[in-house]
Amino acid sequence: MPEDTADIVGTKGSNFTVTIDAARITSAFLLVANQPNTSLAISGTKREVTVPNLPAGDSKIRLDLVWAPGDPNATIDVGTVTSGTVSAANPKGRIDDGETPGFIELFGK
Numbered sequence: 506m507p508e509d510t511a512d513i514v515g516t517k518g519s520n521f522t523v524t525i526d527a528a529r530i531t532s533a534f535l536l537v538a539n540q541p542n543t544s545l546a547i548s549g550t551k552r553e554v555t556v557p558n559l560p561a562g563d564s565k566i567r568l569d570l571v572w573a574p575g576d577p578n579a580t581i582d583v584g585t586v587t588s589g590t591v592s593a594a595n596p597k598g599r600i601d602d603g604e605t606p607g608f609i610e611l612f613g614k
Contacts, residue, residue, distance in 0.1 A: 507563075507612070508612045508614060510610065511563075511594065511610045511611055511612035512581045512593065512594050512597075512598030512609045512610045512611070513581070513583060513591060513592070513593055513594070513598075513609065513610070513611050513612070514591070514592055514594070514611075514612045514613075514614065515559045515586075515589055515590060515591030515592070515611075515612075515613060515614075516559070516589040516590045516591070516613065516614060517559060517560065517561040517589075517613040517614065518558055518559060518588070518589055518613075519556070519558075519559040519586065519588055519589025519590065519591050519613070520555075520556065520557050520558065520559075520586075520587040520588045520589065521555075521556055521559070521583060521584065521585065521586040521587060521588075521589070521591045522548070522553050522554065522555050522556070522583070522584035522585045522586075523553065523554050523556060523566060523581065523582070523583065523584065523609060524552055524553045524581075524582045524583070524584040525552050525553075525568070525579035525580065525581060525582075525600065525607075526552065526579055526580045526582070527552075527572070527576045527577050527578065527579040527580075527602070528552075528570040528571060528572045528573075528576055528579050528600070528605075528607075529551040529552065529570065529571045529573075530547050530551050530552060530553075530554060530568050530569070530570060531547075531551075531569045531570065531571055532544070532547070532568075532569040533545040533546075533547055533554040533566060533567065533568050533569070534566070534567045535556065535560075535564060535565075535566055536564060536565040536566070536567055537560050537564045538563070538564075540560075542567075545557075545566065553584050554566065554568070556611070559589065559591070559611060559613040560611075560613050561613045561614070562612065562613060563610070563611070563612060564611045564612075564613070565608050565609065565610055565611060566608065566609040566611065567606050567607075567608055568600070568605075568606055568607045568608070568609065569605055569606050570600070570604070570605040570606065570607050571605070572602060572603050572605070576602055577602060578599045578600065578601050578602050579599060579600040579602075579607065580597050580598075580599050581593060581594075581597055581598040581599060581600065581609050582597055598610070
């Protein structure tokens, strides 16, 4: 997956949070090819996860989600950036209502 189709693009090594505005996250994992899956911290809102070290190239976040009746699609955005430069796609990506797991495409450059 190239940079131009990623939901979130940032500098390699960036530390930041990713947010969604619908559903609740029950577990989250960073998926990087040829590496073990890494569990990600979920905030108290259950709609935000922390990426502590954005890998170079393509990676994904897998979100196990619980959807309430009537929840809309979830918009993917960048929350707090602690280090590096990170931005969400324009237009922002989304996870369709009821989809679980949901995936967020990342690209580190």
